[in-house]
Amino acid sequence: MPFALYLLGLAVFAQGTSEFMLSGLIPDISRDLSVTVPAAGHLTSAFAVGMIVGAPLMALLSRRFARRSALLVFLVAFLLVHVVGALTTSFAVLLVTRVVGALANAGFLAVALVTATDMVEPDAKGRATSALLGGVTVACVAGVPAGALLGEAWGWRSAFWAVALLSLPAVLAIARAVPAGAPDLGSPRALGELRALRGPRLLVTLLLGALVNGSTFCTFTYLSPVVTRVSGLGSGWVPAMLALFGVGSFVGVTAAGRLADVRPMPVLVFGSLALLTGWALFAVTASRPVAVVVLVLVQGALSFGVGSTLIARALYAAAEEAPHLAGGFATAAFNVGGALGPWLGGLAISAGLGYRSPLWLSAALVAVALAVGGTALGLAGRRRSPTEVTEARARS
Structure with a gap:
């Protein structure tokens, strides 16, 4: 893998830390800025909405710019809004910085996914994707627990300063090491790239x-209440469990990166079946601490292994018709x-179904994914000749 790809991963690490760190900072922000805890929780929702809207929108805006320039603009904007967030005493301003930061994050990731896959051979998109997404998994292992510790020791603002400082070396490294590139004036027009969404293969992959x-x-x-209220472990176990989930996700992304390009179907089919089984087993055994420790690690690996493989397949599916928006489509999906997942989990808990309910919902969502994927494969098989089906299976 090119060294520049790992520098992109460093920026993704800083951005992943920012996205997830608020889970441990909300009470402190609530007290400091004199807002309710649910109001402070809107900071997380604002970031998620910014990522969903920003991925395709920012990818569209960056089409006519050299990729290195687009990456630097997005990353510098991300750095600056965290400086503003660390300094502000206004909740409204902080909320705006989260939205702008999410737009910049989404734009960076959308362009970085396409840039990373263009740095490698056409049949190595899975390995490039896993190397880039390794930054997200490392954020789960180290960045998020570190942000929580910083917030506890020096207040929530210190975590925002840390993200800004982490982004600075990434800015300098990308400016020096990522190829400048040039706007691809011969690439499909924006409307043409959006038409790629009409393709059933891409749509199904994004839905999965x-x-x-x-x-x-x-x-x-909702892992924290599962650990403390269902498993009966102390609150001191929560950072360790979050880090353990991150370790599993790193293992899953790394392993999937080696298989996603050559054997994607076995990874998706058997990985999803194992993921479904694991969530159901987790729900049944959530009161047993040993089982929880094991399953947090295993489910982290399976979740990110299957997820990163799906990102790679989306990039393959959109490579020709939507070379610029492929990363935006994947990021938005x-x-x-x-x-959607946290919202459904919150609804189940609010309905009085208990803290095991998100585990059952996770199993249900994977079951739906398996049903959708199986149906799509069956319909595609009917449209193809026996020879084409045999060749497709051989490639998988």
Whole structure:
């Protein structure tokens, strides 16, 4: 993998830390800015909405710019809004910085996904995707717990300063190491790239990505009460469990990166079946601490392994018709899942179904993904000749 690809991963690490760190900072922000905890929780929702809207929108805006320039603009904007966020005493201003930061994050990730896959051979998109998304998994392992510790020791503003400082070396490194590139004036027009969404292969892949990511964050968002109120472990275990989930996600992304380009169907089919089984088993055994420790690690690996493979397949599906928007499509779909899962989990808990309910919902979302994927494969098989089906299976 090119060294510049890992520098993009460094920026993704800083952005992933920013996206997830608020889960441990909301009470402190609430007290400091004199707002309710639910109001402070809107900071997380604002970031998710900004990511969903921003991914395709920012990818569209960046089409006529050299990719290195677009990456630097997005990353510098992301850095500056965190400086503003660390300094402000206004909740409204902080909320705006989260939206703008999400737009910049979404734009960076959309362009970075396309840039990363263009740095490697055409049949190595899976490995490039896993190397880039490794930054997100490392954020889960180290960045999020570190942000929580910083917030506890020096207040929530210190976590925002830390993200800004993490982004600075990434800006300098990308300016020096990522190829400048040039606007591709011969690429498909924006409307033509949007028409790629009419393709059933791409649409199904994006839907599967949203469902799988929804299942991941349905449980991840409520992992703290599962650990403390269902498993009976102390609150001191929560950072360790979050980090353990991150370790699993890193293992899953790394392993999937080696298989997503050569054996994607076995990864998706058997990985999804294992993921479904794991969520159901987690729900049944959530009161047993040993089982929880094991399953947090395993489900983190399976979730991100299947998820990163789906991102790679989306990039393959959109490569010809939507070379610039492919990353935006994938980013938006996965953030739809990232918003949908926690919302569904919250509804279930509010309805009095208990803290195991997000685990069952995670299993249900994966089951729906398997049903959708199986139906799509069956319909595609009917439209193809036996020879084409045999060749497709051989490639998988």
